Amino acid sequence: MERPDFFDRLQGVTEACLTWRKRRKRIKKEKLRAKNPVLDWLEAFLWAAGVVLLINQYLFQAYQIPSGSMIDTLLIGDRVFVNKIVYGPEVLPGIGKLPSPVKPRRNDVIIFENPSYISRGTAFDVAQRIIYMLTLSFVDIDKDETGDPRPHFLIKRAAGVGGDTFRIDRGDMLARFAGEERWVPEAAYDQARGWTHRLSRLMSAEGYPALGAAGRAQAYSELALRPPEALLDAASGLDTQRYPDFLYHEEKRLALLHAAAPHDPRSRSLLARLRQGWYVPESRILPLGDNRDNSRDGRYFGPVKLNKVLGKGAFKYWPLRRIGVIR
Numbered sequence: 001m002e003r004p005d006f007f008d009r010l011q012g013v014t015e016a017c018l019t020w021r022k023r024r025k026r027i028k029k030e031k032l033r034a035k036n037p038v039l040d041w042l043e044a045f046l047w048a049a050g051v052v053l054l055i056n057q058y059l060f061q062a063y064q065i066p067s068g069s070m071i072d073t074l075l076i077g078d079r080v081f082v083n084k085i086v087y088g089p090e091v092l093p094g095i096g097k098l099p100s101p102v103k104p105r106r107n108d109v110i111i112f113e114n115p116s117y118i119s120r121g122t123a124f125d126v127a128q129r130i131i132y133m134l135t136l137s138f139v140d141i142d143k144d145e146t147g148d149p150r151p152h153f154l155i156k157r158a159a160g161v162g163g164d165t166f167r168i169d170r171g172d173m174l175a176r177f178a179g180e181e182r183w184v185p186e187a188a189y190d191q192a193r194g195w196t197h198r199l200s201r202l203m204s205a206e207g208y209p210a211l212g213a214a215g216r217a218q219a220y221s222e223l224a225l226r227p228p229e230a231l232l233d234a235a236s237g238l239d240t241q242r243y244p245d246f247l248y249h250e251e252k253r254l255a256l257l258h259a260a261a262p263h264d265p266r267s268r269s270l271l272a273r274l275r276q277g278w279y280v281p282e283s284r285i286l287p288l289g290d291n292r293d294n295s296r297d298g299r300y301f302g303p304v305k306l307n308k309v310l311g312k313g314a315f316k317y318w319p320l321r322r323i324g325v326i327r
Contacts, residue, residue: 049134052133052134052136053130053133053134056084056133056134057084057089057090057092057093057133058084058085058089059083059084059085059089060081060082060083060084060314061081061082061084061133061310061311062079062080062081062082062132062133062136062137062317063079063080063081063082063111063137063153063155064077064078064079064080064137064138064140064149065077065078065079065080065155066148066149066151067151068291068294069154069156069289069290069291069294069295069296069297070109070155070156070157070289070290070291070295071200071290071291071294072198072200072290072291073109073157073197073198073290073326073327074109074155074290074313074316074326075322077319078316078318078319078322079136079137079316079317079318079319080155080313080314080315080316080317080326081314081315081317082111082155082310082311082312082313082314083311083312083313083314084310084311085100086100086102086311086312087100087102087103087104087306087309087310087311087312088100088102089310089311090310092126093125093126093129093130093133094122094125094126094129097307103161103306104158104161104285104306104309104312105158105161106158106159106160106161107157107158107190107193107195107197108157108158108312108313109155109156109157109158109312109313109326109327110155110156110157110158110285110287110309110311110312110313111153111154111155111309111310111311111312111313112153112154112156112287112304112308112309112310113152113153113154113304113308113310114151114152114153114154115301115302115304115308116300116301117150117151117152120142124142125152127141128140128141128142128152153310154287154297155313156287156288156289156295156297156298157197157287157288157289157290158285158286158287159173159175159186159286159287159288159298160175160278160280160285160286160298160303161178161280161285161286162178162280162281162282162283162284162285163177163178163179163280163282164176164177164178164279164280164286165276165277165278165279165280166277166278166280166286167183167276167277167278168277168299170205170208171201171203171205171208171292171293172185172186172187172205173185173186173288173292174186174277175189176277186199187199196327197290197327198290199290199291199292200290200291200292200293200294201292201293202293202294203293209234210234210235211235213231213232213234213235214235216231217231217232217235278298278299278302278303280303281303283305283306284303284304284305284306285303285304285306285309286298286302286303286304287304313326314326
């Protein structure tokens with residue numbers, strides 16, 4: 001009896017493979033036919049939800065702009081994608097953070113945890129973030145008594161890094177960068193580096209003397225003291241309701257120090273520190289809003305820890321007319 005040659009063996013193996021594949025395909029089709037359509041839909045939804053969560057948690061997260069603090073770079077209601085992998089994503093929502101060699105740099109648009117946010121508990125925070133990510137920022141269950149979203153995260157521009165010092169002169173930011181002695185106007189520094197973002201202002205430099213006088217007058221009133229007539233005259237005609245309180249926030253603090261304890265060494269020390277500006281310690285970053293006269297930012301809550309920075313603004317995706325890269 002002749003032994004089967006090579007081609008006979010090859011034919012047998014091929015037929016066996018094709019038969020096995022055909023049988024497997026038929027079994028799979030029969031399983032799908034017998035499957036409950038509800039379970040089938042649920043499985044597809046869970047797979048899609050899992051993919052969305054993984055992308056939002058570790059790669060790009062959707063985020064809605066809640067306020068006008070970044071006008072004109074970002075407008076209220078803009079929806080953006082944030083690059084989360086660049087600075088190291090969180091291991092789980094609100095828990096831990098993976099290391100990254102890349103750190104936030106000056107001029108980066110960053111998203112970070114709001115230092116003023118009061119948590120409702122870990123379980124609620126995790127649930128809120130999962131729902132927020134699953135719906136690409138269209139559903140936010142974390143709302144205040146008026147129905148507005150509570151700002152758990154903020155998005156601002158990184159103005160200063162470790163070692164920098166900043167102060168304000170009539171609304172204009174001056175910077176003394178790490179290792180340098182001279183103060184540099186922020187606008188000149190940005191222009192020299194070709195940064196084209198626009199800083200929005202509510203008033204010109206000419207209006208600041210009256211604004212400062214209004215702030216000092218208010219400080220006297222808060223101490224139940226009558227403001228000097230000269231202050232009242234200087235502030236007369238200024239509509240303080242038009243401007244946010246922080247515009248003369250520092251003037252109020254200085255006046256309070258003077259009026260409450262003019263000879264107290266601690267008062268003089270704090271007064272000097274306020275006039276010298278904000279120092280950014282190492283491993284922190286100073287975030288400021290592009291809408292400089294209407295932004296509650298690092299001038300209130302101070303520099304932010306780098307491990308609280310969650311990502312970098314990457315892309316505006318909604319509304320359609322606003323689609324574009326964030327710069």
